[in-house]
Amino acid sequence: MTTASTQNIARPGVIELSFGKPDPALFPAVGLAEACREALADGGAEALPYGANAGPAALRERLAERLGAAEQRATGSNETLISGGNSQALDQLVTLFCRPGDTVLVERPTYSLALGVLRDHPVVVEALPFDEEGLDVRALERRLVEARATGRTVRALYTIPTFHNPTGVSLAAERRRRLVSVAAAYGLLLIEDDVYRELWYDEPAPPSLWSLAAPGTVLRLGSFAKTLAPGLRVGWLNAAPEQIARVAESGLNDSGGCPSQFAAVAVERFLRAGLYEAHVAELRAAYTTRRDALAAALASHLPAGCGFSVPAGGFFIWVSLPAGLRASALLPAAEAAGVSFVPAARSHLDGHDGGLRLAFTLYPPEQLAEAARRLGETIGVALRA
Numbered sequence: 001m002t003t004a005s006t007q008n009i010a011r012p013g014v015i016e017l018s019f020g021k022p023d024p025a026l027f028p029a030v031g032l033a034e035a036c037r038e039a040l041a042d043g044g045a046e047a048l049p050y051g052a053n054a055g056p057a058a059l060r061e062r063l064a065e066r067l068g069a070a071e072q073r074a075t076g077s078n079e080t081l082i083s084g085g086n087s088q089a090l091d092q093l094v095t096l097f098c099r100p101g102d103t104v105l106v107e108r109p110t111y112s113l114a115l116g117v118l119r120d121h122p123v124v125v126e127a128l129p130f131d132e133e134g135l136d137v138r139a140l141e142r143r144l145v146e147a148r149a150t151g152r153t154v155r156a157l158y159t160i161p162t163f164h165n166p167t168g169v170s171l172a173a174e175r176r177r178r179l180v181s182v183a184a185a186y187g188l189l190l191i192e193d194d195v196y197r198e199l200w201y202d203e204p205a206p207p208s209l210w211s212l213a214a215p216g217t218v219l220r221l222g223s224f225a226k227t228l229a230p231g232l233r234v235g236w237l238n239a240a241p242e243q244i245a246r247v248a249e250s251g252l253n254d255s256g257g258c259p260s261q262f263a264a265v266a267v268e269r270f271l272r273a274g275l276y277e278a279h280v281a282e283l284r285a286a287y288t289t290r291r292d293a294l295a296a297a298l299a300s301h302l303p304a305g306c307g308f309s310v311p312a313g314g315f316f317i318w319v320s321l322p323a324g325l326r327a328s329a330l331l332p333a334a335e336a337a338g339v340s341f342v343p344a345a346r347s348h349l350d351g352h353d354g355g356l357r358l359a360f361t362l363y364p365p366e367q368l369a370e371a372a373r374r375l376g377e378t379i380g381v382a383l384r385a
């Protein structure tokens with residue numbers, strides 16, 4: 001039991017590249033304070049009661065309009081439900097849409113903490129191959145054919161097709177189209193974790209699976225955790241109206257209403273005040289600089305045999321290690337040298353440990369450069385050992 005009030009407290013002397021979170025110095029605290037004041041201005045008539053089960057109508061409408069304007073697919077407010085963030089929504093989708101014994105597929109690697117959410121459920125979790133173009137959709141098809149032949153139910157695929165955690169890769173355009181058609185053909189639910197969509201650095205994010213798929217195929221999870229603040233616990237689900245209704249009528253929402261009512265109303269006031277676009281633009285500028293700083297420093301400090309590519313968005317650079325090195329084994333030495341990372345083994349079901357995830361969002365460029373230097377030195381020492 002910890003006495004801390006927040007997750008992820010940095011250790012003195014350690015540059016914590018393992019922390020996949022936004023920089024608190026960039027939280028829009030002033031705008032949010034005003035938004036909270038606005039949310040309470042009418043005596044809290046909307047913000048303080050139990051919220052509507054699908055979330056405050058004004059936020060659902062505003063979000064639907066915003067998403068529709070940015071994508072090649074109109075999104076209705078009846079296709080939008082306010083969640084308590086992507087972690088909560090993923091947990092709830094597995095509760096409501098999967099049965100005990102069903103198989104849920106993930107990418108190899110995947111977001112390590114999503115594995116924890118899935119492990120809380122009586123489902124079988126299996127990984128699919130993944131490469132520099134994202135999920136191997138042909139391998140998915142083969143898996144689905146096999147499952148059909150053996151009578152196994154593969155219910156859902158949890159996927160992060162855009163600025164993937166932990167690799168930073170985005171699913172190639174042709175694979176996106178194929179993925180949604182394969183899923184529709186096999187009745188596979190695609191749970192699209194789209195948490196990094198707005199944090200693109202070079203050009204706008206590729207089309208979401210949600211925007212490409214036939215209705216009912218994709219359950220898309222979005223969140224304000226990375227673009228406003230994770231402590232708000234405000235996210236959203238896009239799904240077909242009957243799927244939205246299933247979640248809104250769940251025991252959980254029926255009992256507690258919208259899981260983030262107060263914060264959701266405050267976020268709506270923040271958006272209404274026109275503060276969001278400028279804030280996200282500021283994040284993009286700051287994180288582009290940090291991504292570039294870390295990439296440049298890795299290029300000069302990593303020993304031969306290491307590899308990485310520069311992500312077009314999101315929070316992470318993925319470094320592959322020379323053959324023979326294990327990331328988990330390197331971690332204690334790296335931490336002693338003052339840098340942390342997430343070892344590959346946490347994102348792989350099969351224990352593969354040949355890479356590391358580095359978050360570039362939390363520190364200014366000089367510290368990122370120093371972190372890369374420490375990392376390069378640690379790997380160099382391990383290679384010479």
Ligand SMILES: Cc1ncc(COP(=O)(O)O)c(C=O)c1O
Nearest residue numbers: 020085086087111165195223225
């Ligand atoms: C891929 C992915 N999904 C979900 C989350 C958590 O989202 P939320 O804070 O909305 O629960 C994260 C945070 O690191 C993430 O990287």
